[in-house]
Amino acid sequence: MEQIHEAAEKLKLLGDKTRLTMLSLMKEREWCVCEFVDILEISQPGVSQHLRKLKAQGIVKEKKQGQWVYYSLNVDDKPYIKDVLQYMPDTKTILSGLNKEGVTSVCK
Template sequence: MDNVEVMAKQLKAVSDPNRLKLLACLKKGELCACDFVGVLNISQPAVSQQLRKLKEAGMILERPAGTWKHYRLNDKLPPYIQAIIDQLEEIIIIKCEC
């Protein structure tokens, strides 16, 4: 995949309000997939689909932990994506006990 295709995929990933909310939540650090259900008010499968799109775009990293997966921002984001994330207001959520 060339640079223009990667950029297009990443910009498409940040063009969705739910995915922007996920990125805003992750500004504080790693979170479990179940933590996002209450923030987005969508089902767990729908949350997983949004997280998958961010992961495929290389914007978040995934770590399995038992039956759940934990996510965090990729430390190596391009400056244009980091600038978008920097502009997002942090969303503070209560972490689940999984």
């Protein structure tokens, strides 16, 4: 029963459109908080709150580079999340749908 509880807690996080979008973007590369702020047009504290929840459940990992923190997927041991993300659109499609095709990283 513990496995079911653990999976349910992680899958709950995917029920949020913003978090699911963030995870879908992370399928192809790591992203900085500032990039998510620009793409999703939500505040930095809002983005950080979503990422904190995902990190607490072990779905994303962070890497610090200078003053920037980059987030990437950590789902190799979570095949049920990998399966869900497999059906999500790619980065180009997501950015196009958000009218953000020309977004480039400002965090470097």
